[in-house]
Amino acid sequence: MGEIQRPGALYQQVAAEIRSSIAAGEYKPGAPLPSEAQLIERYKVSRPTVRKAIAALRAEGLIEVIHGKGSYVRALPAPAVTIERTITRSGKTFRTGHHAWQQVEEPAIYRTKTTAATGALLGLGEGEALFGVDRLLTDPDTGTRALHRVLIPFATADQAEQLAQAPDTEPEQIYAILTAAGHKLTWHESVSARMPLPDERSTLDTPDATPILHTARVTLGNEDCPLILEELRASADRAQLGYRITADSPRQLRAV
Amino acid sequence: MGEIQRPGALYQQVAAEIRSSIAAGEYKPGAPLPSEAQLIERYKVSRPTVRKAIAALRAEGLIEVIHGKGSYVRALPAPAVTIERTITRSGKTFRTGHHAWQQVEEPAIYRTKTTAATGALLGLGEGEALFGVDRLLTDPDTGTRALHRVLIPFATADQAEQLAQAPDTEPEQIYAILTAAGHKLTWHESVSARMPLPDERSTLDTPDATPILHTARVTLGNEDCPLILEELRASADRAQLGYRITADSPRQLRAV
DNA sequence: TATCATTTGTTCGTATGTATC
DNA sequence: CGATACATACGAACAAATGAT
Numbered sequence: 001m002g003e004i005q006r007p008g009a010l011y012q013q014v015a016a017e018i019r020s021s022i023a024a025g026e027y028k029p030g031a032p033l034p035s036e037a038q039l040i041e042r043y044k045v046s047r048p049t050v051r052k053a054i055a056a057l058r059a060e061g062l063i064e065v066i067h068g069k070g071s072y073v074r075a076l077p078a079p080a081v082t083i084e085r086t087i088t089r090s091g092k093t094f095r096t097g098h099h100a101w102q103q104v105e106e107p108a109i110y111r112t113k114t115t116a117a118t119g120a121l122l123g124l125g126e127g128e129a130l131f132g133v134d135r136l137l138t139d140p141d142t143g144t145r146a147l148h149r150v151l152i153p154f155a156t157a158d159q160a161e162q163l164a165q166a167p168d169t170e171p172e173q174i175y176a177i178l179t180a181a182g183h184k185l186t187w188h189e190s191v192s193a194r195m196p197l198p199d200e201r202s203t204l205d206t207p208d209a210t211p212i213l214h215t216a217r218v219t220l221g222n223e224d225c226p227l228i229l230e231e232l233r234a235s236a237d238r239a240q241l242g243y244r245i246t247a248d249s250p251r252q253l254r255a256v
Numbered sequence: 257m258g259e260i261q262r263p264g265a266l267y268q269q270v271a272a273e274i275r276s277s278i279a280a281g282e283y284k285p286g287a288p289l290p291s292e293a294q295l296i297e298r299y300k301v302s303r304p305t306v307r308k309a310i311a312a313l314r315a316e317g318l319i320e321v322i323h324g325k326g327s328y329v330r331a332l333p334a335p336a337v338t339i340e341r342t343i344t345r346s347g348k349t350f351r352t353g354h355h356a357w358q359q360v361e362e363p364a365i366y367r368t369k370t371t372a373a374t375g376a377l378l379g380l381g382e383g384e385a386l387f388g389v390d391r392l393l394t395d396p397d398t399g400t401r402a403l404h405r406v407l408i409p410f411a412t413a414d415q416a417e418q419l420a421q422a423p424d425t426e427p428e429q430i431y432a433i434l435t436a437a438g439h440k441l442t443w444h445e446s447v448s449a450r451m452p453l454p455d456e457r458s459t460l461d462t463p464d465a466t467p468i469l470h471t472a473r474v475t476l477g478n479e480d481c482p483l484i485l486e487e488l489r490a491s492a493d494r495a496q497l498g499y500r501i502t503a504d505s506p507r508q509l510r511a512v
Numbered sequence: 513t514a515t516c517a518t519t520t521g522t523t524c525g526t527a528t529g530t531a532t533c
Numbered sequence: 534c535g536a537t538a539c540a541t542a543c544g545a546a547c548a549a550a551t552g553a554t
Contacts, residue, residue, distance in 0.1 A: 009522060019454075035538060046524050051539090059315060059465075061451045067539050068531035079448050089503035175503075187501040192335050193449030193467045193492035195317045198275075209315075211449045211467035211492070217501075236449035236467070243499050245443040245473075247345035247431075265541060291519060302543045307520090323520050324550030 011052035014043050018057060022073055029075035033063060061209040079240040080142045083232070085189060085215070086244045087175070094175040097242065098232075101137040101146065107168045108134040114153075121190075121218050122153055123226045129154045131167035136203065145204050146234040150174070156227045171230060175219065178228075183221035189243075190216045193236060200233065210237035267308035270299050274313060278329055285331035289319060317465040335496040336398045339488070341445060341471070342500045343431070350431040353498065354488075357393040357402065363424045364390040370409075377446075377474050378409055379482045385410045387423035392459065401460050402490035406430070412483045427486060431475065434484075439477035445499075446472045449492060456489065466493035 008016075018033065027033055034042065039050045054071060057063045065071045084097030114128045122128075131152040138145050150171060157164040160181045163174065175185055193211045196204065200212060217230040264272075274289065283289055290298065295306045310327060313319045321327045340353030370384045378384075387408040394401050406427060413420035416437045419430065431441055449467045452460065456468060473486040 011522075016454075037538080048525090049523065052522085054539095059451065060453070065539075066532085068533080068537080070532095070538065082446060085499070085501065087501055087503045088506040090506060094503060095506065185503065189499045189501060190338060190496050191447055191469065191499070192496040193469050195315065195465055195467065197316070209451055211451065213447065213449050240446050240448040243341070243445045243447070243501070244504075245341065245343055245445060245499070246502075246504075247343045247350060247441065248500075248502075250344040250346060250351065267541075293519080304544085305542065308541085310520095321520075322551085324518080324552085326519065 010045060011049045012056065014039070014045060014049060014053035015056040017043065018053065019062065022062065027073045029073050031073055032069075033071040033073065035070055059209050064208065079236075079238065081139050081144045081239045082242045083146070083234065083239055084242040084244075085217075086242070087187065092176055092179065094172040094179075096172055098137060098139075098146070098148075099172060101139050104136040104138050104145070108132075109168050110134075112151075114151075118151060118229055121216055121226065122151070122229050124153060124155075131157060131163075133168045142238065144234065144238040146232055146239065147200070147204065149231040151229040151231075153228070159227075174228065178219065178221060183227065185227075186220045186224070188218050188220060191241060196235075204233065204235050206235040207237055210235055212236055213239065213241060215241065266301060267305045268312065270295070270301060270305060270309035271312040273299065274309065275318065278318065283329050285329050287329055288325075289327040289329065291326055315465050320464065335492075335494065337395050337400045337495045338498045339402070339490065339495055340498040340500075341473075342498070343443065348432055348435065350428040350435075352428055354393060354395075354402070354404075355428060357395055360392040360394050360401070365424050366390075368407075370407075374407060374485060377472055377482065378407070378485050380409060380411075387413060387419075389424045398494065400490065400494040402488055402495065403456070403460065405487040407485040407487075409484070415483075430484065434475065434477060439483065441483075442476045442480070444474050444476060447497060452491075460489065460491050462491040463493055466491055468492055469495065469497060471497065 018027075018039075021027055033039075036047060036050050036054070039053075040047055043050070054063070054065065058065055062074060063071050064074045086097060088095045110132045112130060112132045114122060114124050114126055114130060116126050119126045119128060122130075131150075131154075133150040133152075135148045136145060137148055150167070152163055152167055152174075154164075157167070160177045162177055163169065169177065179185060192214050194214065196206050196212045200206070204212060206212060212233050213236045215232045217232070219227045219230070221227045274283075274295075277283055289295075292303060292306050292310070295309075296303055299306070310319070310321065314321055318330060319327050320330045342353060344351045366388045368386060368388045370378060370380050370382055370386060372382050375382045375384060387406075387410075389406040389408075391404045392401060393404055406423070408419055408423055408430075410420075413423070416433045418433055419425065425433070435441060448470050450470065452462050452468045456462070460468060462468060468489050469492045471488045473488070475483045475486070477483045
């Protein structure tokens with residue numbers, strides 16, 4: 001029956017057992033798992049062992065545990081929102097995929113310096129001065145939250161007076177301003193994923209064992225000169241990213 | 257000194273203590289943390305408590321633990337490879353960002369049926385027949401591995417005989433074949449991230465607490481008709497994705 | 513090669529706190 | 534309020550990997 005006889009640590013055997021029970025449909029998404037006491041009984045192991053097995057499944061994002069209630073099978077494939085990262089242009093007006101998102105708070109404006117990472121993306125050294133604007137956005141339909149950051153080097157702000165005076169201009173308008181300043185814009189975006197830092201977990205409200213998607217978008221002007229950097233962070237549990245791709249003729253882009 | 261007096265569980269206080277020690281530069285990337293015995297001494301807590309604190313830091317991807325040796329601060333921001341997801345075209349030849357990757361094994365070819373997820377992306381119902389081709393790729397420079405899957409609906413294979421006969425044609429040539437069949441191709445790609453399943457962890461060789469990036473690229477033919485679906489999975493620890501974006505005039509795309 | 517100390521991994525037992533119903 | 538269920542914490546023992554003797 002529930003007897004265990006497999007390679008690896010005991011708690012991993014129990015975890016594997018529960019895992020395949022879920023896969024077999026014995027425990028369906030949303031349904032509760034047996035309580036710790038029942039699992040102890042079922043597999044004839046101690047409480048710490050059962051708890052380690054549950055912890056492993058939790059780290060995989062397979063189950064969710066609620067204090068005082070029980071463990072529940074998580075319905076994993078639920079990326080509620082697709083953030084379209086495509087940019088469209090109608091005459092002088094630009095539109096991004098998150099233009100319908102709402103600001104939760106007033107944007108935070110500050111001055112900072114390039115780090116090794118942001119400097120490389122902007123084609124600058126480390127320690128160059130720039131404006132920063134942070135916004136906490138939310139999707140009105142689903143409540144999904146995302147952190148948006150704009151970094152504007154002083155060199156770019158010099159090219160367009162409005163940017164220096166109001167760094168908290170919306171990205172879409174920044175694009176328009178830069179276009180008006182004579183730039184023909186393209187963008188390059190890097191996407192990575194990682195586990196959230198403690199503060200990101202709280203502000204983005206990410207559940208257990210869910211990574212965050214992290215994008216870095218560089219706006220390139222004439223001669224592929226980097227103008228501004230935008231970062232977007234969102235819980236991968238709720239959001240996915242969408243890109244539209246067309247086959248262009250090969251053109252050398254700087255490695256980023 | 258090392259005394260603890262903060263909100264939350266004891267092990268979280270210890271974790272926070274170590275976390276800030278790392279942030280303060282007391283323990284630098286690559287350097288070893290004190291041993292469990294030393295941490296027990298330092299913070300006057302039991303071994304289980306120290307171990308839970310270490311487990312928490314490990315789940316955040318902040319440290320790496322080696323059995324029999326010790327815990328080491330991880331140098332986190334090191335996405336070694338950028339997989340360029342842009343597609344370029346020279347006449348009849350297409351090129352993708354991973355054309356230089358090598359196949360670790362022979363591609364696995366099989367027949368399968370659409371699931372709810374893949375069916376929706378291909379504009380088909382659930383249970384439609386399709387060819388599947390799985391490839392395990394590796395980047396020769398860094399050894400990074402990635403899983404690539406092509407799903408070809410029978411309806412698409414019917415349009416181009418070569419696809420039915422050799423589903424394991426390389427994606428770039430599939431694009432050429434579909435173009436030759438009279439299609440003008442565009443693509444839409446969704447990016448998500450999640451924790452790896454146990455088998456993905458072993459084949460992609462992902463370290464602890466690192467998510468995987470998961471992309472689903474749909475090739476669209478004339479009238480935005482979905483033709484094939486490609487999936488790419490890679491450890492977010494080693495790889496990031498790159499997209500080139502241009503501002504096109506607005507055009508309605510089906511929500512995916 | 514073999515042994516040993518160090519360090520992390522696993523497993524048990526037990527007691528108490530806290531959230532949910 | 535009590536019953537149930539998960540969370541935290543301590544103690545103890547042995548297993549397994551590592552590196553040096």
